[in-house]
Amino acid sequence: MLYSEKVMDHFTNPRNVGEMPDANGVGEVGNAKCGDIMRMYLKIEDGFIKDVKFKTFGCGAAIATSSMATELIKGKSIEEALKLTNSAVVEALEGLPPVKIHCSVLAEQAVKAALSDYYTRLGIDPVPIVGVLSDCEECH
């Protein structure tokens, strides 16, 4: 298993790791059975992601993709965060081994799950905005 230097950097020194007691959007994806769980905390103000934190149980790629996803959405508008794709995460990490692509899918979904929670808390149906979150295909 060969990871890029960027992946190793984000694994060794993950950005934005931790919890956020005053988050107004929290999402968790994955399951312990398949070995990866990501929880993403967002603090959204005026339509912008003011702060983001994550906690991840998983392999090196799971930790690195979580870290990179938080970096890519921090300070961005909700609209921009919704456009985050797993391939953008992979690209920013300078590639991932093929068996680890599913970790980048989880990272994208963790962001979307947190945004869904944000809208749900506001009493707004998240589905028309965020879309339906599908489970990671490989977990089934």
Add this chain to the structure above:
Amino acid sequence: MVNIPMGRFVYADNAATTRISEPVFQSMVPFLTEQYGNASSLYGLGRDSRRAIEKAREKTANALGAEAREIFFTSCGSESDNWAIKSTALAMSHKGKKHIVTTAFEHHAVLHTCQTLEGQGFEVTYLPIEPNGIVSVEKVEKAIRPDTALVTVMYANNEIGTIQPIPEVGKLCREKGVVFHTDAVQAVGAVPIDVKAQNIDLLSLSAHKFHGPKGVGALYIRKGLVIPNFVDGGGQERGRRAGTENNAYIVGLGTAIELACASMEEKNAKVSAMRDRLIRELLKIPCTRLNGDPVKRLPGNVNISFEGVEGESLLLMLDSKGICGSSGSACTSGSLDPSHVLLSIGLKHEVAHGSLRLSLSDMNSEEDVDYILEQLPPIVQRLRDMSPIWEKIQREA
């Protein structure tokens, strides 16, 4: 790219492979340089090679309580397993016997070979493993049928190091008249083996697990047991496994097995003391379990699950501190399922993902153990602090 940090380097993955010892290396050198003769040649250069190979065969036989003519050199443990199982299956199928008994936690060299045979019309019973990582002899007995062609049970498990009741299974198979193979790749040099006393018909071994070179192994075939040849061709290995002999590596195997078995007791005492200290200290970390029987296990094997932690992350962080280990996590196997061995002893998926195997050899020192014990607990803590499931695990503990 060899990425070894400036600080300490601790190799604790001896179940994966071992370092070639200096005497083994020195014994091989002449056969990689001036003694290049083909062992089948008539002149002196060839005869020297022949003598060296036959000497290595005697040493291998002595280590197993076998006769030299019962030892056949191969390229690796997997080849030995393939030969033993496929050839026995083929020979027995002519007698209408098409059933194989094995265990659920064999090495893939055995499991996948059995699966191939299933595709060819054989029926295979994969026996469950007891929670302590040992197969029940009673279950082996119950699984044997009149049409059983072969029983194959590993001598010691490669992941959790548990030593199987091989003499008992051997005795049972001999009484029932069933051919008995054991994959002893992890056991040779670590457990006293006597193929005659233990009623073993076929035994696989591999040199690189006991400070010999990679790329050479052996299969013991009990005299009188007739199974088909593995490689047809010239007369090498008495015509049963053709191909010009790998002189240097066979010589290396001979030196390594002789050394490994000569000092077994002394070496095991040293290695198992280090193992037990590692296990004792690591189990002080909360929500941690030892996988496999604490006593009936290989002298160098430590296999521990740290709940709330994923194995690959653990290995990467250990690597950054210069410590080499391995894990039964899915992420290190290239699939999404964790180790079949850990699942076979009843571990939940999430616990199996957090397993760490540290395997020691006589080349390790107490200082290595000190270093692991200094580095590992903070790494586990760091990953648990990052883990969204850790709080829940603590609450439930």
